[in-house]
Amino acid sequence: MITFYPGPSKVYPQVRQYMLDAYDSGILSANHRSSAFMQICEKTLGLLQAKLNIPETYSVVFVSSATESWEIISQSFTQNSSHHYYNGAFGQKWYEYAHKIVSQATSQAFDSNQNPVLTEVPEECDVICLTQNETSNGTQLPAAFIESVKTNYPDKLLAVDATSSLGGVALRIEQADIWFASVQKCLGLPAGMGLLIVSPKALEHARKISDKRFYNSFLFMYDNIQKYQTHYTPNVLNIYLLMRVLESVEPLDSIADKIRQQAANWYTFFDNHPSLKPLIHNQEVRSDTVITIGATEDKIAFIKQAAQKEGIVLGNGYGDWKSSTFRIANFPAITEQEIRQLQALLKNIDK
Template identity: 55%
Template sequence: MITFYPGPSKIYKQVKDFLNEAFDSGILSMNHRSSGFMELYRDCAQLIRNKLLLPEDYFVYFVSSATECWEIIAQSFIKEQSFHLYNGAFGEKWLDTNRKLGLKTIGYRFNINEVVHAEMLKDGLVCDLIALTQNETSNGTQIRNDQLSEIRSSFPEKLIAVDATSSMGGVYLDFSIADIWYASVQKCFGLPSGLALLICSPKAVTKGLELGHNKHYNSFVNLHENMLKYQTTHTPNILDIVLLKKVLECVPPIGNINQRIKMQSDEWYNFLRGFQSVKPLVTENQLRSDTVITVKGDPSFIKNIKEQSLKAGITLGNGYGTWKSDTFRIANFPAIEEQEIRQLKTFLKNTLR
């Protein structure tokens, strides 16, 4: 079965060998306070900096999931209020999480074909933190680096937190224009689920330590104190950290990956122009995600396509949230191979009209 599901998605084929290597090395039986684990943490964090072009003074923390990052950010970096700019299900869930935790929140929902600009955040002047979803997995939209840069320039004193769950590791992100970034590894990193990266700027670290919110086990204060020793607060997913290190050692720098993913996404959108029965959900080219291609059509037709694809040995991503019934999604992640893309395109040519 070939999978184009946008997370958990296809795992790099080399992971099979990496699993055996990890087992034979003995690292999986080491505790997370051991010198062996601390060396693994240090080496993996440096690879993340090198391969993703992360500023050297940014810090990397290992946690369990992107959704856990919602709670860590809410409980550690916000004194009074957060401002959430969103256009889809995951951005909205982030906002709802903060509300359930008792925080004051302001939300601004924009249209999926609307360009993000700083004026949308005018009501966020009183907030502590601005929350953005760079790549909205539910609908296949993205906020480009230049748009994030405009927000950074307009609100230089605010903490800016960015959900990059379905883009980090697949496209170039300018980490310097935001303070907190996070992503799970089961998407563009091509790994099993159960691990997420939380990345913080020096500004975010200072703010988190100044607030000193430390009543939660995975509070940022605890995360940071342990990170300085290359340790984690909890017993982490050591296997996934080992696999992340091995994958990062093999993949090219993010600039090369970005070039390939961008080329493939352009080819996907051009390919879809040839059909009348379906079209990209997002009509504005500059707002279309490069890593999650969302395709819209009549609900009954979309249902049939997904059923036929399974019979052909291909898993497409279901629609999500508002677009659950009338879309399917195609992951354009680095672990997916060219011949698999060709196979899906052949299937779609024979199925669409």
């Protein structure tokens, strides 16, 4: 079975051997206060900084998922309120969840085909929240826009959801104060773990708030990771697998170049297709990692069924586009041969 589902998505093929290695090494039975685990934790954190171009001054902690980070940001980094800027379902969900924790949270929605322009940020808000890659509709925020937000609002923290881009897009981590993502997309691993990346400025702000009310309060997590430990029993297998994958993959800039070229090829393919067209017609905001294609509901159902017969899984549409789109993951673990196989199927879909 070939999967193009945009998360959980295809894992790197070498993960099979890495899982066997993890079992044979005994690390799966080691406790998370042991020297064996601490060595793996330290090595993994170093590889994350080296391979994902994370500045050494930033801290990385392991969380259960990207969506857990929504809660941590509201509890540990938001003193007054957060302001959420979004154009799709996941950005909206982040706002709605944050609003349950901090009732003063505000939002600004924009159209998925619109070039982003951030306005009306409340003076009292601490954190501006952006979704770099909106998985529901296949859009991404240009790096220049994220930089402009950072420049125009230097006194606020900038938090960015990079769930469908971390590990596949050459993100400039220094552009924001908080980044978060899950490992089951561009990092090519099984679901069940996320990463929260925090700048010195955000750490200082968290210390000012001094939130220690919850087990997942960031300061508790930070204190433990300084010892290469975790505050709760972690997903040891995924940390080990992340270490092994990071050891084996190319530098991020090389991966991002490949992903960007594959995305350009995908969009050219669909721009020239007789009946299947990208949902996002504004080329400046099209995602490199999640390709969202629109058609009639009957056509979408037919295509997914035809792909299933060929052993190919396509991503369902999401939210407002659930029935009128399908999504294609353009993640690093997916091979060129698999892409050619899917394109051959789609090329003949109207014949």
